[in-house]
Structure formats: C-alpha cells, structure tokens
Amino acid sequence: MSAILGIVVTRLIIDHFGIDTYAQYILLVGIAGLIPFSDLGLTAAIMNAVAGADDPRRDNNLRLVLVSCLRLLAGCCVTVVSVALILYATGLWPTLLGSALTPETGALAATLCLAVFGFNLLIAFGQRILAALGMNVVVVLLSALQTPIVLLALWAMIQLGAGGGYIAVASYLATALISGLAILIAARMISPMLGSALRGAVDRKVKGARVFNTAWPMLIQMIALPIAMSSDRLVLSLVGTVSDLTQYSLANQIFSPVLAVVTTAGFALWPVFAKARSTGTRAPVSPGKMSLVFAGAAALAALILAAASGWLSEVASGGKIHLDAPLLWAFGVFIVLQSAKYPFGMYLTDASGLRFQAFFILGMLPVNLGLTITLIPALGAVAPVLGSIIGVLFFQFIPNWFLVRRRLAALDARTLEKHVTASTEVDA
Template sequence: MTLPVGAVTNLALIHTVVGAVGVSGYAVFALVTTLPTMLPATDLGAGAALTEAVARDSSRERRLVRGTVLSSARNLMCAGAAIAAAGIIMALFGMWDRVLGDAAQPGSDLTVAVASVLFGCSLPLGLSRSVLLAVNRNEVTFLLQGAGCVLQFGLVLLAVGLGAPTGGLVCAAFLSQCLVNAVGAVIAGRCVGMPLLAMIARSVRERALKERAPIAHLAVPTSITTAAAVVALCTDRLVLSHVAGPTAVAVYSAGEQFFGPASSLLTAAGLPLWALFARRRQSSGAPRRQLAKLTAAFAAAGLVLGIAIVVFGVVAGTWMMHGRIRVGTDLMVAFATLLFVQAVAIPAAMWTMDAAGLRFKAITYSLMAVVNLVGSIFLARLGAEGPIIASVVSYAALVLVPTLLRAFRRA
C-alpha cells in the first residue's frame, strides 16, 4: 500500500524541486538528503539486538527487552550528538563544499550544518523502527514511511511556495523525518507497552546504566555490516559528483527513485522472516526446502519489479527532470540487475542474523565494500550507470554467493 504512495509523492517531489531550483539545485538536494545513508549510525545494531531479546525474553517483567532498549537508545543518543557536532564543526571550517564536490553551491555549509542537527535529533527517535521490527509490527513501520513521504512533499511544497532556496528545501526534508520518527516512537511505545520516548530521554542518565543489557556481540558486527554497505552502495552520488559532475548525480538520483521503493518493498517482505527465523533458531531451525522456496519467490519478485522499473523508469524519470536530461535504459537495466541480486539474497540474509551469522556478514560486506568502491571510481567515467555495475558485480560475487552457500549448508 505504501509503495505507490511513496513512488507518486517522490516523483512529484523531484518534479517540484527541479522546477523550483533547476537540475543543479536538485543535485544538491539529492546529495545532501542522502548523506545520512552514508552513515553506519542509523541503527547501530539495535534491530538485531532487540529482535533477539524479544525472541528470548518471555518473562512478565521483560527486563532483557527493557535493558536492550536502554542500551540501544543510549548508543543512538550519543551517535546523534556526535553527528550534529561534526556537521557544525565541518561547516565552520568550510569543509562541506569539498565533500560535496562539483555539486556544491553557495551556502552548502550552512545547509548541511542545519541538516546534521535535525538528523542528530531524529536518530534516537528512529529506535521506534527497531522496536516495531522486533515485535513483528512491520506494517506500522511502513505506514509511517508512507506518511513520511507525504509529509516531506508537503513541507517541501510549502518551502517552494515561500520562495526558499535549495537549503530551505533540504531542511524541510530533514524536519519531516524528525517529526515522523517522534510520532513513531509514541506508537512503538504503545505497541510494546513501554514509555519509549521517556526511556530514550532517560537512557543517558547514570541510573539507566545499571539497567542496560549487553548488545555488543550483535551490535558491533551489525554496525560493521551497515558501514560496509554504506561505503559500497550509498557513496555512488559522491563518487559521481567528483568524477562525472552534477548532471550524472541528477541522472543517477532520478533512476534511484524507482530502484529505492522497489528495494524497500522487497525488504519489507523479507523483514518478517527476521523475527520468524530468530524464533526458529531457539527451537529446531528452518528446513532447507522452505528456504529454497523463499529464495525462489524473492528471485521471481525481484525479476518482475526489475522489469517494471526498466519499462516505466525511462519515461517517468525524464518527466521528473522536465526533459532537461534523459534517464537512459542502460541506467535502469543496471538498477534492475542490482535489485534482482539483492532480492535473491534476502531470505538467506535473514537466516544469518544470529551472532555467528552477523560476524560472517561483516566479513563479506567489508570485502564487498572495498571492491565496490574501487570499481565505482573507475567505472564512474562511463556515466551514472558505472557505480551500479560495480555494485552488481561485487555484491553478487562477495555477498550473494557466500551467503547462499552458508545458509543452505546450515539450514
């Protein structure tokens, strides 16, 4: 239900931004609003730790769950403060213009500084997603995601109506994320019967330290995996900005608007398997035949969605850019191929979310990140599709194949 809502609002959002600030302004908007995806701090292993805690803790007091929430909240509070401080300090020294490359505009330092503060505030509130995942209430997460897309479009539209520059549009997008995460924290707290907002606020107090539960054995490898995925899959815009220029960034971002929702849909379908497999690991495990059927189903879904984004992406992407630049078929085929290899890996990846599996994933993703980044820098000269080709090859060889072999060997 949220996929068409998010897709339509994102198309309208990009069309509005390009019409208001041009292709170069949209390149800045897309680059800055996706900077958080390049940070491994968006979860810090909270999802893995909370899912395991919920699967293991059947007591009435739920001390393990409460302790895990406090530990995760404290980590995210500290990470959010560090991100906000880093954004401000880099802006004071004029460093963001260098980071953004050719896409940078006057005032980019101030824009990213304000965006960093808003993102730092929203980070601990985003713990609600991990809580909802742990109790298998993913439908609430994705309804909030759809509402967030509509709110973001509304705030950006308001900023455009007020004649705000590119920086104002960027800050409107980050403000919407902060508001949605705050609402999500209230809803997640009601779902688990805990005052989640109050627990996040008091997680930094000294008294809360005694109630925390250890999560490092799950959080550390998860954070390494997230950081590696960020380097591999989320730095493409920065690489293109430095190697190919702002036009390539805009073309890539237009195509990614079709890949992103499709990837989110497949991830949404796979997330319930995380909690299911966590409970299965406490008992007899998952039969190999079931894992094979799930893998085939996700492969078929990835193929269908890939064909859809190739068929519709070229026409709709060019419309988003007001016809000023063309979104090519080569770009959409590259995105479709990346979507397919990621889809095939989802069931096996969900099966390997225990402590040993997370350590294995940390190794495979780290290797993939190195190969992917080097390949992206060289292939970016081909245009917007270059980094995606590097992602497909490195992901298939170093993540997909090892994960499938390990999962089917141990299922």
C-alpha cells in the same frame, strides 16, 4: 504511491529551482545513507531481544538491552551533531561533498540535515521494535508518510517564494516525525518497558546488558555497505559530472521504491527467523523459497519500471534528464540481486551470522569502490551500479546462500538425531 509522489517532487524541484538545486537535494538526502553506522548497529541487538522475548512488556533481558542502547544512542547523537557543527564552522562541507553543493545554501543545509539526523538517532529504533513485534504493516504505513510530508513542505516553499536550498532538511524532518510516531506506538505496545528502560538508562547504578556481540558485526556492515554501495552519489559528484549524478539519481529514484518494499518485507522475516532460532526449530518460511519470491517480484517490478522510464523521466525532469537503456538494465539486475539476497541475510542475524556477513562485506568494499572509481570515466552513471552488482553477487548473495544451506542441513541433522534418540528411549 510514494514513487509517483517522488517523481512529482523531482519535477517541482527542477521546474522551480533548477537542476543544480535538485543535484544538491539528492546529494544531501544521501548523507543518511552514508552514515547509518552512527547508531553503532544497536538496532540488531534491540530486534533480537524483542523477537526473542516471551513477554516484551516484562522481559528483563529486553529492559537491560534497551538500557545499554539508550545510553549509547545518546552518545551517538551528541557525536553526530558535534561533527555537523564542526564541519560547518571549519568550512569543510564543500570539500567533503564536492561540486554538487551550492555555495549559497549548501553548507548550512548540510549542517541542518546532519543535526536533525543526529537527534533522530534517539528515537529511530521504534520502527525496529514494531517490526520485531510483527507490526510490519504499521511500519509500512508510517514510512509511506515520508514523501507526502516532503511534497507538502516543497509546495509551501514554492507558494511562499522561498529558496530551494533547504528542501533536503524537510526530508530529514519528515523522517524524524515518522520516527517520533513509531516510538510512541512502540512504547504503548510494550508498556511499561520503554519507560522503565529510560529510567534505568539515566540511573548510573543500573548495569545494562551486553549488546556489542551483535552490534559490532552489524556496525561493520553499516559502515562498509554504505561506502561500498550508497556512496555512489558522492563518488559521481567527485569523479564524474553533474549529468552523471542527475542521471544516476533519477534512475535510483525510479527503482528505489522496489528496494524500499523489499527492505520492509525482509525485515519482517528477521523476528520470524530469530524466534525459530531461539527454539531450535525450522522457521515456518524457507529462506530459499522466499529468495525466489523476492527475486521474482523484483524482476517483474523492474521490467515495469524500465518500460515506463521514458514517461517517468519526462514527468520528473521535463525532458531535461535522459535515461539510457544500459543504466536501466543495470538497475534492474541490481534490484533483483538485492532482493534475492535479503532473505538469506535476515536468516543470518545472530551474532555468528552477522560476523560472517561483516567479513565478506569488508572484502566487498575495495572491489565495489575500486570498480566504481575506475569505470566512471568510461561508463558514467552505469559504473556505480555495475560495481554494486558484482559486489552483491560475489560477496553477499553467494556466501550467504552457502552458509544458510549448511545451517539448515545441520539443523535437520540435529532434529533427526533427536527423533531417533526419542524413539530409542521409547522402545527401551
């Protein structure tokens, strides 16, 4: 449903405000993908603490983790909002975002988007708490509200005759609203934990828990991954053409709902693997089997979307944007690879596993970005997707699969040793 409504949003923007406004909308919506590192990777510490707690309502370690994270997130909020205001005051937004930013509304719209994003950091971890509690269905339902809210705001703008330059701001406000609902539900589910942590965060006498052992490798991933993979729109805006940007953006819009579902399902595995890790046992689900399931489901979805892409692009752009077969196939392969590597990544969410992933992602960064910049003149919109495919395959899927296999083998060996020792003691 979100995918269909997203197509409707695209069509309304193009019909009522034009291709240039659509290009700016897509570019500004992508800002959040470029700076997810703004929370310093603290959600990893929160998820592990919630998943590992026997009673999240009263667990002291969870309280101290939340105290530390709330303090740090407040600093992140101030930093992001300050950067937004500085970029606006100095007139640097057009230099930073390129030609897709319209002169009339672009700078102010970008400032408002980034400011709302900054304030949202204070409450965005609510969805992670819900996921760690096993309430993934609630997270999915809340996330499904995003596109309907944007569509409602867009309809209101059209009816009121307002300009379309600030449509992206509505998307960020919708995200903030969803985060607000999630944090309210999470606070109720672990009550009185969140209130206690908030009081501790403002009390300078309370010393928080150590969080950067898991946060810093997650931070590296959150810095490197967007630069390597989510900067495609920005690179196309700077190196390619507006046509390249709009083709890539529409194809991404068609296929991205599959990744959204995979991401949500993948996060549901995090607390399962974290709980098994804390008890030293095998998880009830195998990361290898889940990888095959994820890849198979993604392949089926990609084939359906590729087959329907002609109709979807016609509905979305009124025939103004044409998607070539190489771009569609490239996105399909990328979706399958991303889906296949997700369970392995969720299995490696302890401190050492996150460090392992972080180092490989740092290696992926120059390869992916270099390929994208080099290939855009020849391949256009396909270039960023091809760079992402190579990066994910050689720097995420293969290394993560190898380490997970080693860990599972070591776990089985320890389990067998315990059984042998126990049997020997009984016989004695």
